[in-house]
Amino acid sequence: MGISGAKMVERQSxxxxxxQIADRMRLAINNGDYDETGMMPPETVLAARFGVNRHTVRSAMAALAEEGIVRPIQGIGTRIERRDRLRFPISRRTRFAQGLGNQARDIEGRMLEAATEVAPGIVAEALGMPTGTLCVRMETVNSADKRPISRATHYFPAERFAEIGAIFERTRSVTAAFRELGVxxxxxxxxxxSAIHAEGDDIRHLKLSPGAIILVATAINTDLEGRPIQFSRTRFAADRVKLTVEMDA
Amino acid sequence: MGISGAKMVERQSxxxxxxQIADRMRLAINNGDYDETGMMPPETVLAARFGVNRHTVRSAMAALAEEGIVRPIQGIGTRIERRDRLRFPISRRTRFAQGLGNQARDIEGRMLEAATEVAPGIVAEALGMPTGTLCVRMETVNSADKRPISRATHYFPAERFAEIGAIFERTRSVTAAFRELGVxxxxxxxxxxSAIHAEGDDIRHLKLSPGAIILVATAINTDLEGRPIQFSRTRFAADRVKLTVEMDA
DNA sequence: TCCAAATGTCTATTAATCTAGACAACCGAA
DNA sequence: TTCGGTTGTCTAGATTAATAGACATTTGGA
Structure with missing residues (x-):
């Protein structure tokens, strides 16, 4: 159950x-409580759990079905059709944790790997560096409420940000790491x-089923002087996130 | 008619x-819509305005009277007893007592319970601890001028803050307790x-009527090194507090 | 094929909510 | 004192919400 233990529904409120039950089931669904099976528990189980009649649970279920969140299948059970996607705003000031902000309690960035290597052609061009220049490549996985949301590959100019891997490992934040490095x-x-079918390690890291769709956001960040400091390619699990692009003057 | 225009109540929702009517009247009161007279409009007027029977308005009024917000006087009308909503700022430096500052004379934090236990999954994740790690759970009620404002459940890593319960009991302040423990x-x-309907013990501790709305603020605090030191879930009585989120770089 | 498990549908009953109307009780002012 | 306006109380009925039970229908697997 939730943080504050088993909550009963309130009568005559x-x-x-x-x-009440529909609201709490929607929360549980979006919280990923039923991700293992992708199905709701049987109506009789839910009725017992909430301490109400099965018909009451069915009313709640009907409301969720009306919203398109679940779909009942006779003889099988009730399938979870849709989880609300996190809204990830993309703007001039996109920051991962800030962007998801209050859409999830626990936003975590985990580093998988960091290495210094020769910048690929596209990266060198994006960062305005001559071909053959060294860069730091950093691989991260970002999760919201324990659910992996995105997988990113970042490139930073090695000259300015040689230590960014170690700092990220500690601060768990690109923004914080930049700050420590004078940005x-x-x-x-x-x-x-863009959108493609998931493949390779992304399937494993994002816990996707093969053939799932991922949104790919390729971005360039610059410091306030306009010098490119980061090239990143972030793969979002398309069934968990929607990107909202925000314009600004 | 309030700021937000003429909204009809929804049936079969x-x-x-x-x-619904009680909630909207509470909002209107706290919004100062009736400050000129200090009285609610007559029940018949409200009934017409909301498009419902007078008895329905009376039920709503009874709920507000139960909360101590209004007081009906036969022959005169219904007087507004209390209308105040504290502004609680949420920012990078959120502190309970400081935040309410000079909005109340007497700001009090009372501890209900403190226990060392295994951290729930969400909490462990939030605090960056392995699952199964011990944490201190502390339950508090915060009041302003003797009126309960919020009810919070705090989690601290037990390793660093084993004694925080005892210290809070003495100092009545999380900030002070942290200071004594080297933060x-x-x-x-x-x-x-987020916002939900109040339920369970919160109704009692916050002296709410069943079905009242509470604001839930789930927060993680870190020390200056960026290590998570506190996970808390604070439930504010929504009719007594408004949260103002302050952005910073 | 048969069974267990799940949702779908139906009837019946009780409780809560809302409407409707009438009138009593109370207060302030004309 | 009388009267208009207000809240208080009562009865009655309609609608919605919730409980209870029975049985049909569908599916997947033994």
Whole structure:
């Protein structure tokens, strides 16, 4: 159960039981409580759990079905059709944790790997470096409420940000790492968004089923002087995130 | 008619009409809509305005009277007893007592319980601890001028803050307790805000009527090194507090 | 093929909510 | 004192919400 233990529904509160139950089931679904099976527990189980009649649970379920969140299948059970996707705002000041902000309790960035290597052609061009220049490549996985949301590959000019891997490992934040390395603020110059089928390690890291769709956001960040400091390619699990592009003057 | 225009109440929404009306009247009161007279409009007027029977309005009024917000006087009308909503700022440096500052004379934090136990999954994740790690759970109620404002459940890593319960009991302040335990300053890493209907013990501790709305702020605080030191879930009585989120770089 | 498990549908009953109307009780002012 | 306006109380009925039980229907697997 939740943080504060087993919560019973409240009677005579002016809020119908089926509505309370529907609200709590929607929360549980979005929280990923039923991700293992992708199915709701049987109606009889839910009725017992909430201490109400099965018909009351069915009313709640009908409300969720109306919203398109679940779909009942006779003889099988009730399938979870849709989880609300996190809204990830992309703007001039895109920051991972800030962007998801209050859409999840626990936003975590985990580093998989960091290495210094020769910048690939596209990266060198994006960062305005001669071909053959060294860069730091950093691989991260970002999660919201324990659920992996995105997988990113970042490139930084090695000259300025040689230690960024170690600092990220400690601060778990690109923004914080930049700050420690003398970049108090930075802005996004460009973002390109595309969609492909998931493949390779992304399937494993994002816990996707083969053939799932991922959104790819390729971005360039610059410091306030306009010098490129980061090239990143972030793969979002498309069934968990929607990207909202925000324009600004 | 309030700021937000003429909204009709919704039928068959799973929320009783009297509850919807009570909520909207509470908002209007706290918004100062009736400050000129200090009285509610007559029940017949309200009934016409909301498009419901007078008895339905009376049910809503009874709920507000139960909360101590209004007091009906036969022959005269219904007087507004109390209308105040504290502003609670949420920022990188959120502190309970400081935040309420000069909005109340007497700001009190009372501890209900403190226990060392295995951290729930969400908490362990939030605090960056392996699952199964011990944490201190502390339950508090915060009041301003003797009126309960919020009810919070805090989690601290047991390793660093085993004694925080005893220290809070003495100092009545999380900030002070942290200071004694070697954390001179701390910042808020994240805050998630949602709203639900009050239920369970919160109704009793916050002296709410069943079905009242509470604001839930789930927060993680870190020390200046960025290590998570506190996970908390604070439930604010929504009719007594408004949260103002302050952005910073 | 048969069974267990799940959702779908139906009837019946009780409780809560909302409407409707009438009238009593109370207060302030004309 | 009378009267208009207000809240308080009562009865009655309609609608919605919730409980209870029975049985049909569908599916997947033994």
């Amino acid at each position: 002016g809020v119908a039981l089926w509505r 108090p603020d930075y802005v996004r110059r460009s973002t390109e968004i | 799973g929320v009783a009409l009297w509850r 001179p300053d701390y910042v808020r890493r994240s805050t998630e805000i």
